[in-house]
Amino acid sequence: MTLGAVVFGQAYTLGWGLVASCLAAVVAAGAAGVLNGVIIAKGRITDFIVTLGMLSAASGAALILADGKPVTIVDTFLLKLATGGIGIFGWPVIIAAVIAVAAHGLLFWTRFGTHVLATGGSAEAATATGISTARVKIAVYTIAGLLAGVGAILLVARVGAAEPASNTSFLLNSVAAVVLGGVSLLGGRATILGPVIGALLLTALTNGLTLLGVSQFYQPLAVGVVVVLAALLTRFQK
Amino acid sequence: MTATAVLPHKKTNRLTDLGFWAEWAAAVGLVLLVVVFQILNPTFLSSGNVASMLVAAAILIVLAVGQTFVGPPGASTCPSRP
Numbered sequence: 001m002t003l004g005a006v007v008f009g010q011a012y013t014l015g016w017g018l019v020a021s022c023l024a025a026v027v028a029a030g031a032a033g034v035l036n037g038v039i040i041a042k043g044r045i046t047d048f049i050v051t052l053g054m055l056s057a058a059s060g061a062a063l064i065l066a067d068g069k070p071v072t073i074v075d076t077f078l079l080k081l082a083t084g085g086i087g088i089f090g091w092p093v094i095i096a097a098v099i100a101v102a103a104h105g106l107l108f109w110t111r112f113g114t115h116v117l118a119t120g121g122s123a124e125a126a127t128a129t130g131i132s133t134a135r136v137k138i139a140v141y142t143i144a145g146l147l148a149g150v151g152a153i154l155l156v157a158r159v160g161a162a163e164p165a166s167n168t169s170f171l172l173n174s175v176a177a178v179v180l181g182g183v184s185l186l187g188g189r190a191t192i193l194g195p196v197i198g199a200l201l202l203t204a205l206t207n208g209l210t211l212l213g214v215s216q217f218y219q220p221l222a223v224g225v226v227v228v229l230a231a232l233l234t235r236f237q238k
Numbered sequence: 239m240t241a242t243a244v245l246p247h248k249k250t251n252r253l254t255d256l257g258f259w260a261e262w263a264a265a266v267g268l269v270l271l272v273v274v275f276q277i278l279n280p281t282f283l284s285s286g287n288v289a290s291m292l293v294a295a296a297i298l299i300v301l302a303v304g305q306t307f308v309g310p311p312g313a314s315t316c317p318s319r320p
Contacts, residue, residue, distance in 0.1 A: 047308070088289040092296035096303075103303045120309055140307040147304030154297045170301055177302035180264045183309060190309070195302040197264040203295035204268060208275035211282055226267070233263045 004029035004152030006062040026149030033145015037138035066164035082157040104192040
């Protein structure tokens with residue numbers, strides 16, 4: 001996501017225009033996702049190592065591209081995107097809702113979604129039934145990358161700048177939201193509503209602690225405790 | 239997987255069934271947090287704060303939806319795990 005944000009910033013300052021810059025951000029993040037997927041699927045390497053390596057490589061690439069400096073982006077459309085909306089629902093909320101509904105449809109109402117769940121449940125069984133698990137893996141990492149690019153655009157709109165070194169909390173928190181949402185640690189089980197509720201819970205937690213005047217240094221501690229407790233609870237899922 | 243299937247789930251009472259709570263942990267946790275924070279600070283559920291919380295959550299929601307397809311690290315896509 002940091003890479004996407006920086007690519008956005010660089011493209012924008014090069015005068016690419018807003019649409020092209022947004023596309024560049026999504027494509028860059030998507031490409032990182034494709035690379036992740038190909039290495040994991042074809043190289044048969046544990047995903048954790050590959051994504052950890054990609055995290056470091058992409059963060060480094062972002063720092064190199066931006067020369068370590070944040071780029072301020074002043075754009076009336078982005079400002080409206082970040083501040084406007086319908087009623088109490090800001091545009092980012094509406095975008096997130098549309099993406100969540102689309103993801104739900106993709107995961108549960110399409111053949112591809114069934115293949116994803118089958119691959120997650122048992123890659124060997126999925127292969128035996130004729131599913132190309134390598135293709136499924138590449139596809140899911142591409143989806144994750146593309147959505148990271150969308151997240152980057154929303155972040156740039158919110159912050160008003162593309163920063164090469166930030167947002168480390170998003171990494172743990174997105175994993176945390178998924179775990180909180182009850183997506184099985186053993187694979188094969190997932191909902192979209194669960195992680196959405198998990199994300200809302202984490203946001204409510206940090207927001208509430210801030211309102212109560214608790215130092216923000218306590219927030220990662222609270223998130224960590226909540227996530228491990230949630231992971232323990234998933235042991236009892238049927 | 240099989241380890242969880244072995245766990246006894248004979249009780250039919252939902253409230254004492256850990257599986258039920260595990261299933262709805264996030265939703266129950268969210269409601270609990272909202273109630274506690276609202277009691278401690280009545281501005282928590284003001285429309286302004288709810289709106290800003292939703293916007294703050296939007297980026298995380300987009301990322302978490304992407305992460306859902308991949309699964310938590312070391313989980314579903316790990317090829318060595320049956």
